Amino acid sequence: MSAPRLGSIESGGTKFVCLVGSAPDRIEAETRFPTGEPGPTLARAIAFFQETAASTGPLDAVGIASFGPLELRPGHAKFGHLAATPKPGWSGVDVAGPIAAALGVPVGINTDVNGAALGEGRWGAAKGLDTYVYLTVGTGIGGGAVIGGKVVNGLVHTEMGHLSVPRVAGDAFPGSCPFHGDCWEGMAGGEAMGARWGVPAEELTGDALREALRLEAAYLAAGLRNIIYTTAPQRIVIGGGVAVLPGLFPLLRAELAAVLGGYPGLPEHAAEDFVVPARLGRLAGPAGGLVLADSAAAAAAAAAARPRPDDGPSGGPDA
């Protein structure tokens, strides 16, 4: 069987990345453009896939890793729609529907961070694992949990950036989250770091950088502890702009050991490969779109192979 021809969209608050391929290292076409009004932006993505298909052959499926919040409950009337979002014009917009209608192929959709989690699992730092967490620490903090090989989407997708974390002693920063003030993202996201230190994190140097890293590692470790005790990951993969600050990971591992307090005492939690940097970089989201497309194609194929209800009650293995 030849490799599938998959379309991927990373739909971000500031830009769209669209590509066609089968893996991060097998991309045959790619485009990126700013996120504008919903209609023209989605139309531009559709046009890219139509043009690519016309010149090189039809697509099998498209996957979308989108900014949120998204309605993702299967069968829900608003499945694939955005919920209320600060991005002007996008609240309530159907993201998946127009793509599926225009292209006539199966379409999968999930959040950008869940997409990145799937991408890192298939090709990146969580390859081979079935239970892990992907965290992005950039302007904000977002996390996606893959448990037993599947992304956690229960009542809603996860919202790990809004975990509560204990305030580090002596830290008077009020927090930057409009909902919670001093939640995890409000204390440790890139926006919070910029507000706390008066300059963007990546511009810090010397003693200021050292102090910022110390505090950042403490807050990140506190949140990781909560993630570990609730989802029991085999590994935690961290991407995003803050994650690449020099020297952060060794500090973070030391702080994590301290806050776990020897409980449950697993050597795996102290290993170098437990908390690791993301590997796919800017391709994590688009790679996630490819995984979502692949899953959508597989689900559609399985549905097509399944006997319809009027074929009788015992017509197949799923009946």
Add this chain to the structure above:
Amino acid sequence: MSAPRLGSIESGGTKFVCLVGSAPDRIEAETRFPTGEPGPTLARAIAFFQETAASTGPLDAVGIASFGPLELRPGHAKFGHLAATPKPGWSGVDVAGPIAAALGVPVGINTDVNGAALGEGRWGAAKGLDTYVYLTVGTGIGGGAVIGGKVVNGLVHTEMGHLSVPRVAGDAFPGSCPFHGDCWEGMAGGEAMGARWGVPAEELTGDALREALRLEAAYLAAGLRNIIYTTAPQRIVIGGGVAVLPGLFPLLRAELAAVLGGYPGLPEHAAEDFVVPARLGRLAGPAGGLVLADSAAAAAAAAAARPRPDDGPSGGPDA
């Protein structure tokens, strides 16, 4: 097909409950005895099942909902063994192995709280849901997450009692957890309540009870927030001795709404049926043992029906 004949063990730190049946309301034999030395205790459970099988017919499988910490990674050399536990004599003990060897039937095992989660999902307050959390707030706090119909067991089982929660303003209680001091269990478990107020929680009355409930609701809500943002449950079911304190649930729902801060703004999180009391009471754990037994029987049947590797690489639907 007749109902399966399943054995269940709830293996607790103070007592063992063993039963044979197919559901909480279809129990044909039951025994309970104090947890003593591992050898004689497990032998007593085995004898109960052997005697019941001899008089009323063979068992299909046995499920064990056990105190922990347990090694539950499939294929691990110590699968079904206890890890280091404060219970004298039980550290490292193989709980599942002797039962399986003596009875010659499939044996399933998980933690007591994960077992209770499965029981509440099959017959209790989480019936019909596939993504939910069961929490017990008794002497300590323990939580089990069922996600997509499966109990979360990643690197290890979950340890929700040890979540970090922000200290409530003005609360000077240092916390009772030997590992973390002021973790969730250390601030809000029954042992912590007794230490904080000088009497067991169930003996509090009047103003003291009111103040204790206010603080308890605040701490429980803080932990629930972390669980909600990491596992996205459709419902949270709470059992245990502290959960039955009069008036706790309405306070807890109000505190939860406050700490979620309108984020992500789902009406489901504010509904009366989102945080609910457990329904199976003392039968939750034994019911979980029945679910584990049922799953072990199904897994064994599936394995028996599967062609062996030397039957060829494409011999069945899983190949």
